[in-house]
Amino acid sequence: MAKRIVVGLLVLVAAAGGAFAAGQGERAAATDGDIHIALSAPITGDWSEYGIGFDRSARMAIDQINADGGVLGGRKFRLSVGDTEGNPQMGTTLAQRFTADRTIVAQIGPFASSTAMASQPIFDAEGMVQLSPTASHADFAGGSRWSFGIVGTQAGEGPFNARFAYEHLGLRRVAVLHLNNDFGIDSAYYFSKAFEELGGEIVETDFYFDGERDFTAVLTKLSRTNADGLYIVSFYNDGAAINLQRQRLGWDVQVLGTGSLYNEQLIALGGDSVEGVCTATVFYADDPDPRVRRYVEEFRSRYGVTPSFHAAVAYDAMMLLADAIERAGSTDRAAIRDALAETVDFEAVAGNVTFTPEGDAVKSYRRLVIYNGEFRLFDEVGLPRR
Amino acid sequence: MKLKSIRPAFVSFVLRYRVPFAILLGVLLVAYPWIVRNPYLLRVATNVGIAIILASSLNIIIGFSGLFSLGHAAFYGIGAYTSALLATRLGVPFWLGFPAAGIVAGLFGTFIGFATLRLRAVFLAFTTLGFGEITRIVILNWRDFTRGPLGIAGIPVPRLFGWSFTREANYYLILLLCAAVILFVYRIYHSRLGRALIAIREDETAARSMGINVFGYKILAFTIACTIAGLAGSFFAHFQRYVSADSFVADESFRIITMVALGGTGSITGPIVGAMILELFPEVFGFLAGYRQVIYGAVLITVIVLKPGGIVGVKGVFEKPRATRRSWIAQALLPRFNGGTR
Numbered sequence: 097m098a099k100r101i102v103v104g105l106l107v108l109v110a111a112a113g114g115a116f117a118a119g120q121g122e123r124a125a126a127t128d129g130d131i132h133i134a135l136s137a138p139i140t141g142d143w144s145e146y147g148i149g150f151d152r153s154a155r156m157a158i159d160q161i162n163a164d165g166g167v168l169g170g171r172k173f174r175l176s177v178g179d180t181e182g183n184p185q186m187g188t189t190l191a192q193r194f195t196a197d198r199t200i201v202a203q204i205g206p207f208a209s210s211t212a213m214a215s216q217p218i219f220d221a222e223g224m225v226q227l228s229p230t231a232s233h234a235d236f237a238g239g240s241r242w243s244f245g246i247v248g249t250q251a252g253e254g255p256f257n258a259r260f261a262y263e264h265l266g267l268r269r270v271a272v273l274h275l276n277n278d279f280g281i282d283s284a285y286y287f288s289k290a291f292e293e294l295g296g297e298i299v300e301t302d303f304y305f306d307g308e309r310d311f312t313a314v315l316t317k318l319s320r321t322n323a324d325g326l327y328i329v330s331f332y333n334d335g336a337a338i339n340l341q342r343q344r345l346g347w348d349v350q351v352l353g354t355g356s357l358y359n360e361q362l363i364a365l366g367g368d369s370v371e372g373v374c375t376a377t378v379f380y381a382d383d384p385d386p387r388v389r390r391y392v393e394e395f396r397s398r399y400g401v402t403p404s405f406h407a408a409v410a411y412d413a414m415m416l417l418a419d420a421i422e423r424a425g426s427t428d429r430a431a432i433r434d435a436l437a438e439t440v441d442f443e444a445v446a447g448n449v450t451f452t453p454e455g456d457a458v459k460s461y462r463r464l465v466i467y468n469g470e471f472r473l474f475d476e477v478g479l480p481r482r
Numbered sequence: 483m484k485l486k487s488i489r490p491a492f493v494s495f496v497l498r499y500r501v502p503f504a505i506l507l508g509v510l511l512v513a514y515p516w517i518v519r520n521p522y523l524l525r526v527a528t529n530v531g532i533a534i535i536l537a538s539s540l541n542i543i544i545g546f547s548g549l550f551s552l553g554h555a556a557f558y559g560i561g562a563y564t565s566a567l568l569a570t571r572l573g574v575p576f577w578l579g580f581p582a583a584g585i586v587a588g589l590f591g592t593f594i595g596f597a598t599l600r601l602r603a604v605f606l607a608f609t610t611l612g613f614g615e616i617t618r619i620v621i622l623n624w625r626d627f628t629r630g631p632l633g634i635a636g637i638p639v640p641r642l643f644g645w646s647f648t649r650e651a652n653y654y655l656i657l658l659l660c661a662a663v664i665l666f667v668y669r670i671y672h673s674r675l676g677r678a679l680i681a682i683r684e685d686e687t688a689a690r691s692m693g694i695n696v697f698g699y700k701i702l703a704f705t706i707a708c709t710i711a712g713l714a715g716s717f718f719a720h721f722q723r724y725v726s727a728d729s730f731v732a733d734e735s736f737r738i739i740t741m742v743a744l745g746g747t748g749s750i751t752g753p754i755v756g757a758m759i760l761e762l763f764p765e766v767f768g769f770l771a772g773y774r775q776v777i778y779g780a781v782l783i784t785v786i787v788l789k790p791g792g793i794v795g796v797k798g799v800f801e802k803p804r805a806t807r808r809s810w811i812a813q814a815l816l817p818r819f820n821g822g823t824r
Contacts, residue, residue: 193525
């Protein structure tokens with residue numbers, strides 16, 4: 097009996113699969129004059145906040161480009177969105193789907209480094225651009241000629257922050273607390289290396305795991321050192337918790353952190369414990385630059401919120417891709433790749449983009465400080481009085 | 483095995499001509515890459531294959547033995563990392579890394595089994611849940627060995643006589659593995675071991691009084707399942723060519739459990755159907771974006787409520803034991819009247 101059911105069901109599923117496959121074929125055959133761009137992002141799951149930001153920014157960028165007359169003499173863009181759910185395996189399936197669809201010319205995304213790394217062999221074999229707004233894994237962009245990252249690697253941000261700490265804040269002995277993932281490890285490494293080269297001393301390095309909420313033990317340990325500064329590599333939610341608990345422990349120290357701290361929620365959650373915290377970012381929502389103003393104002397009017405840094409880089413990714421297609425003069429995948437690689441000083445909302453030979457972006461940063469409960473440019477206001 | 487008396491006409495039709503249909507299905511599966519000629523659909527099929535192996539192996543634990551493991555992704559991950567590390571650090575070929583992955587995952591399974599299987603079934607659930615989390619943390623933390631959160635990139639594709647595996651070869655490899663695992667599970671089910679496991683599942687005390695070595699059989703079943711998961715992990719590592727802890731989180735364990743529970747526990751086809759549904763669901767319903775999760779939940783609840791045994795299962799994870807009609811609370815309060823085994 098079991099055998100009979102096996103046969104029956106397998107036939108049923110095979111039929112369903114066949115129907116699905118036929119549908120796929122039809123979709124690939126449908127052609128129009130539009131240029132199809134794929135977006136791979138975690139629309140659902142743990143990282144959906146970032147995925148939705150990607151989706152919103154990319155759609156907005158496409159609407160703006162199309163409203164301005166499109167590219168290549170009036171051709172419009174169209175976006176195909178795929179949900180990775182934050183799962184690398186889902187990301188690879190999407191990568192295979194997008195590269196197999198000959199109407200798609202390039203992909204924006206994914207969000208996470210692990211997904212980007214897992215799908216890299218597919219883009220490399222199929223020959224299509226994988227332009228990730230946020231993947232910062234040290235081996236990502238260099239791993240394939242088709243992989244590009246525009247977030248700016250920690251090799252750029254780390255030394256910038258080290259100079260910020262040493263030259264502008266006058267710190268000499270810094271303790272480092274970092275999130276234990278690829279981003280955190282790289283960030284801590286490049287900051288520490290550059291800071292020591294400047295003549296400073298890293299007195300202690302410690303880490304925590306994503307999801308940890310109690311930092312008192314590690315903060316107590318770090319506060320027993322003679323550090324005059326604390327460098328934190330974390331996202332805004334952890335950053336707020338770290339500062340609240342640091343304040344409760346009575347450890348009065350100058351705090352500097354990575355650009356991932358730059359989010360209004362840091363101040364909302366951290367209150368006066370984050371006053372005086374410094375960070376460097378490529379994107380500052382109150383920047384008077386007209387390009388940034390146009391992006392931020394339209395984002396606010398469309399979605400009712402201020403775009404985060406992650407959303408801004410996704411907007412840049414789409415704009416950069418449109419620029420590369422215009423420069424390539426065609427929608428050929430290889431031509432787009434070559435035009436993209438030649439990008440020099442592309443004017444973006446989140447720091448201008450120039451690619452290294454590996455495909456990493458060299459970015460320009462801005463120094464920020466939390467001054468009277470809001471993010472301000474450090475060069476304008478300096479440190480708040482304590 | 484009992485069959486429901488009402489059977490769709492389609493199934494009756496297929497059953498009558500099962501031999502020609504089986505041959506047709508075999509031909510279709512073998513010809514699949516040449517029928518679809520689409521790398522994406524080939525990859526989906528390969529993913530379904532991995533899922534079928536994982537779900538079928540977990541079914542040995544949940545469906546046959548009536549145990550509950552919440553950490554199947556950990557054994558899958560151990561297999562993947564074993565194979566990936568052997569290949570990238572020592573240059574060990576896939577054909578040696580593959581069995582090694584199964585052995586290592588199986589050893590961990592034996593170890594966990596020894597520690598917990600003498601206790602009541604629920605402790606295995608706790609332990610495996612904890613073990614899954616420990617495995618993830620160790621992978622993330624032991625940076626010198628596993629490269630921590632950076633993951634392992636550049637895992638070579640399997641090679642045979644100097645020829646590197648293509649997409650099609652990967653598909654045929656997983657097809658072969660699937661067939662082998664399904665056949666293996668089928669043989670277990672109809673063997674002395676399978677009968678013993680089912681006896682243990684139905685009534686442990688009765689089984690013991692019949693002279694069945696309950697502890698030994700449980701460990702054997704658990705080890706076999708973990709070994710198969712490790713083998714699946716090894717294939718996955720060489721297929722995706724990059725592994726990181728993100729692929730072996732608790733969510734993945736729950737996804738495999740859902741495959742088994744949805745498709746049907748205790749049957750051979752159940753996990754296959756569940757794996758296919760869960761793997762194909764996001765692909766087919768991708769256009770629904772966020773609503774997909776809602777539909778997914780609704781489908782799951784519908785199946786659990788209407789058919790607790792799963793779509794083709796014989797005994798459900800969510801089903802009350804047939805022997806007792808006492809309420810759930812009474813069961814919890816008075817375990818000793820239930821033989822102390824449930």
